[in-house]
Amino acid sequence: MSAVCSDCAKPLAVNPRRKGTRCVACAARHRQSNLSAGERAAIAARCSAAWNVPGYRERVAASASEGQRRRMSDPVELAKVQANCRRAQSMRTGQSAESRRKISRATTEQYLGWCPVAYRPLYRSLVKSNKLRAAEAREAVFESMRVDLRRLEREHRRATCSGAILAAQALAVQITALRGILESKSGEN
Numbered sequence: 001m002s003a004v005c006s007d008c009a010k011p012l013a014v015n016p017r018r019k020g021t022r023c024v025a026c027a028a029r030h031r032q033s034n035l036s037a038g039e040r041a042a043i044a045a046r047c048s049a050a051w052n053v054p055g056y057r058e059r060v061a062a063s064a065s066e067g068q069r070r071r072m073s074d075p076v077e078l079a080k081v082q083a084n085c086r087r088a089q090s091m092r093t094g095q096s097a098e099s100r101r102k103i104s105r106a107t108t109e110q111y112l113g114w115c116p117v118a119y120r121p122l123y124r125s126l127v128k129s130n131k132l133r134a135a136e137a138r139e140a141v142f143e144s145m146r147v148d149l150r151r152l153e154r155e156h157r158r159a160t161c162s163g164a165i166l167a168a169q170a171l172a173v174q175i176t177a178l179r180g181i182l183e184s185k186s187g188e189n
């Protein structure tokens with residue numbers, strides 16, 4: 001048996017049950033990359049079916065928090081986590097306020113670039129308090145945009161008919177922006 005992983009050349013831990021020549025991470029990657037599209041789809045379908053079984057998410061959450069609680073009751077584990085927190089804290093305080101803001105903006109853009117700023121609080125509240133999955137919350141946000149678009153279009157018609165030109169113009173700007181976002185979303189699917 002080889003002493004190093006045949007893929008990444010990292011030293012292999014002693015494991016009498018190992019059948020191949022790869023480390024755990026490389027073996028997983030290897031299995032993944034050899035899946036056909038059909039096998040991938042079957043795995044995805046199994047996962048999402050399991051995820052949608054009533055009570056399943058609650059059980060996962062409960063067992064995760066139970067595991068976390070057990071881990072934190074171990075003084076050694078607790079000390080590790082606390083050390084990590086302190087390190088993160090000192091890294092943060094080592095950064096300027098401006099660079100912290102920049103990092104936080106970049107992170108937000110990475111996750112929420114698709115979501116107009118005005119809808120971000122809605123998205124966050126859907127994910128946090130309503131416990132929707134990201135994809136479901138995203139759909140809900142788009143649905144809310146569609147509802148808003150229809151309302152703005154009604155208001156725009158009313159403003160135009162009553163000759164409120166400035167109000168109509170302001171509404172037209174919002175309508176154009178929302179339509180653009182919704183169109184690029186439907187182009188995505």
Ligand SMILES: [Zn+2]
Pocket residue numbers: 005006007008009010022023024025026027
């Ligand atoms: Zn490896």
